[in-house]
Amino acid sequence: MPHRARLPLAASLLCVALTGCGAAPGTPAGAPAGTSMPSVAPAADPAPSATTAPMPASEPVRVRIPAAGVDTSPVLKLGLAADGTVEVPSVADGDRIGWYTNGVTPGETGPAVLIGHFDTARGPAVLRDVSRVRTGAEITVSRADGTTAVFRVRELEQVGKKEFPTAKVYGDTARPELRVITCGGEITDGHRPDNIILYADLVG
Numbered sequence: 649m650p651h652r653a654r655l656p657l658a659a660s661l662l663c664v665a666l667t668g669c670g671a672a673p674g675t676p677a678g679a680p681a682g683t684s685m686p687s688v689a690p691a692a693d694p695a696p697s698a699t700t701a702p703m704p705a706s707e708p709v710r711v712r713i714p715a716a717g718v719d720t721s722p723v724l725k726l727g728l729a730a731d732g733t734v735e736v737p738s739v740a741d742g743d744r745i746g747w748y749t750n751g752v753t754p755g756e757t758g759p760a761v762l763i764g765h766f767d768t769a770r771g772p773a774v775l776r777d778v779s780r781v782r783t784g785a786e787i788t789v790s791r792a793d794g795t796t797a798v799f800r801v802r803e804l805e806q807v808g809k810k811e812f813p814t815a816k817v818y819g820d821t822a823r824p825e826l827r828v829i830t831c832g833g834e835i836t837d838g839h840r841p842d843n844i845i846l847y848a849d850l851v852g
Contacts, residue, residue, distance in 0.1 A: 700850045702824050703755030703797060710790035711745045711762060713828070716777040718745070718764075721790070725749050726763060736763055742773035745828075751818070754789040755797035755850060759818060759825045762789075766830045766840065775830040778844055787826060787848050799826045799848035806832050806844050817845060824850035 710721035724746035726735040737746045745764040752758035765773035787799040807813060817827050826848040833842035 700824065700852060702757040702850075703791075703795060704793075705753045705756055706791035706793040706795060708747050708754050708760075708762075708789045709792050712788040712790075713781065713785070715781045715785040716775060717780075718774060718777075720744050720774055723747050723762075734761075734763070737765060739765075739768045739770060742768040742770060745774055752824075753791065754799070754826055755791065755795070755824050757821070757824055759821050759827055760789075761817065762826065762828045764828070764830050766832065766844070775828075775844075778828075778830055778832075778846075781846060786851075787828065787846070789826070797824070797826075797850060798852035800851045801846050801848045803847040804844070805847070806842050808833075808842055812843055813845075826850070 707725075708723045710719075711723060712719045720743065722744075724737050724741055724744050726737070726746040726748050727750060729735050734748055735746070737744055742765045745762050747754070748761040748763065752760050754760040754762075764775045766775050766778060767773050781801060781804065783801050783804065785801045787801065789797045789799070791797060805813070817829070826846075828846040828848070830844050831840040831842065832844040833840045
């Protein structure tokens with residue numbers, strides 16, 4: 649775990665209870681209007697990334713993922729919900745990304761975690777084009793101190809929420825890393841059954 653966080657055991661329920669991560673009203677299951685299927689292609693073996701010096705703590709204020717057409721600010725602050733699970737952005741904030749504040753800030757040593765919706769009951773959301781991201785894509789996080797942390801995607805993973813890789817996502821790392829989490833898979837009973845996770849390393 650990041651040195652400032654205690655991992656909630658229920659983190660595997662990250663998107664299960666959302667009113668988001670489901671079809672918009674009147675939309676056939678599995679085919680939200682105006683969206684492509686939220687799934688990721690198998691990741692190629694990435695080249696080893698260069699080690700970049702950790703940055704001091706500074707909260708994220710803007711997130712850009714050009715491959716997915718994402719450029720959003722300000723960044724929401726997310727903690728733990730009443731049931732002990734990690735908070736997610738509200739449906740009203742479906743066009744914004746949130747940062748899990750019990751972890752490190754992007755650029756510090758450890759896994760910083762960003763969370764956003766693929767879709768909500770209102771329709772497509774901030775990470776609607778996550779399926780366009782490939783290994784090697786850049787994620788840029790502007791920080792409150794005026795610095796910018798640049799990450800490169802090393803791995804993409806699509807996994808059932810019941811098999812959420814808690815230790816892999818939130819566990820200690822020896823270098824600055826980033827995770828971006830959203831929902832994926834064909835809609836079943838009004839919800840998407842999977843999580844899509846981007847793993848990225850600080851490169852600049």
